[in-house]
Amino acid sequence: MNILDDLQWRGLIQDSTDIDALRAHIDEGHRTFYVGFDPTGQSLHVGHLTQALTARRLQRAGLRPLLLVGGATGLIGDPRETSERQLNPRETVEGWVADIQEQVRPYVDLTGDNAATLVNNADWTGELTALDFLRDIGKHFSVNRMLAREVVKARLESGISFTEFSYQIIQSNDYYELHKRHNCTIQFGGSDQWGNIASGVDYVRRRGAGPVHAFVTPLVTKADGTKFGKSEGEAVWLDSSLTSPYAFYQFWFNTADEDIAKYLRYFSFRDHDEILELEKATVDRPAARAAQRALAEELTALVHGANECAQVIAASQALFGRGELGTLSEATLEAALREAGAVEVDRNDVSGIAALFKESGLVKSVSEARRTVTEGGAYVNNVRVEDADGPLTDEQLLFGRIAVLRRGRKNISGVIMR
Incomplete structure (x- = not known):
């Protein structure tokens, strides 16, 4: 299947220049494309995976990638609808x-x-003088067209600086420079960049180069209208020091049934038949969460490595008594418990186990904790608790500082000593 046909089947092309001309251009072979990432923080988040994985698909189809990290555009920032960027x-x-x-x-x-x-637009933008920018680049851009861009129109009343207003020109020049330096003839990005990308295609033509092509992927959304890439109000980062592999896995595993078919097509490298089977499984056996589990495992292994993925899966099982807690690394166990709502406790203020169950949120009161123990439903490190008012001993602490608390089969929390 032609790579464009695959991308269209997956819903990954929202807008493009002439799609037939783009298909013919790719079919001729030996094409170079680029996609850009602006450094607005120390890490990308899961929303950026759409672009990273689309680049991976295109390379697998025989195209050559240029991955641009914008050292120049990152100093300015693409205009936002709300206010000026810092x-x-x-x-x-x-x-x-x-x-x-x-x-x-x-x-x-x-x-x-x-x-x-890997390319950086600071390499060519940093060489420009103000006069070069105005005479050689700026003269090719119509202010009327730039003002027509939606995000710019939204800022006209509140005000927009010349700095942010110029972002479109700098990004457009990136395409021209990459075409000149690397014979790049295809650009893609997110649909929020369509105005900038189309402007770049036009600018390359105005400079007498080309023809060049472009397309954009849709912005990823959730069926319930909430923003994709957030978990408990926090962005889901690709950097493991910001979002643990366990939390990353849980983000995908907790995908709503209404969203999982779309996310499989966007993010999975499974073939069409496998994806269709997982979509059908979601309809036929939603409680099994086969599609969510498959996508969570695939992406966790891709982003964090197979070993981390195996640790995460082991933690998911061990927390609920279906594996050995001792086989987990300290980092994985702590991350999993923090996701479950573990509480930090000062070593000098350790209460009895019943009080810890209450403090962790597993029960509403100490008396309820005692009743849970009496009924045989309270566990510390997967061992049934016999004495509700007994202390949490040093021997019970994993890695000398962590204990897993469980009520019944499904309610997990924990204690982390400080």
Whole structure:
């Protein structure tokens, strides 16, 4: 199947330049494309996976990737509809560029005939003088067209600086420079970038180069209208120091049935038949969560590695008594318990087990905790509690500081000593 047909089947092309011309252009072979990531923080989040994985698909289909991390555009920031962006120090942005370059490397192959190349628009934008920018680049842009962009129109009343207003010009020039330097003829990005991307296609043409092509992927949304990429109000990052592999796995595992078919098509590298089978399983046996589990395992292994994924799966089982807690790493166990709502307790203020069950939120009162123990439904580290008012001993602490609390079969919390 042509790569464009696959992307369309997956719902990954929202807008494009002439799609037939783009298909013919790709079919001729040896094409180079680029996708950009602006360094607005030390890490990308799950929303960026759409672009990273689409780049991976295109490379697998024989195209050569240029992954641009915007050291120049990151100093400015794409205009927001609400207010002016805060300008970050150059040293900070340069550090973020290095972080994000390391993050995007694993999604493409940096060797072989169509090896990926990492590029930074600061390399050519930083050389420009103000007069060069105005005379050689700015003269090709119509202010009327730039004002027509939706995000710019939304800011006209509240005000927009020339700095943010110029972002579109700088991004458009990226396409021209990559076309000139690397014979890049295809750009893609998120649909919120369509105005900038189309402007770049037009600018390359105005400079007498091309023809060049472009398409955009849809912004990922949730069926309930809430923002994709958030878990408990926090962004789900690709950096494991910001979002643990366990929390990352749980984000995908907890995908709503209404969303999982779309996310499988966007993010999974399974073939069409496998995806259709998982979609059918969601309809026929929703409680099994086969599609969610498959996607969570695939993406956790891809982003964090097979070993981390195995640890996460082991933790998911061990917390509920279906595996050995002792086989887990300290980091994985702590991350899993924090996701479950574990409480931190000062070593000098350790109460009896019943009080800890109440403090952890597993029960509403100490008397309810005692009743749970009497009924045989209270566990510490998967061992049934016999004495509700007994202390939590040093011997019960995993890694000398962690204990898993469980009520019944499904209610988990924990204690982390400080």
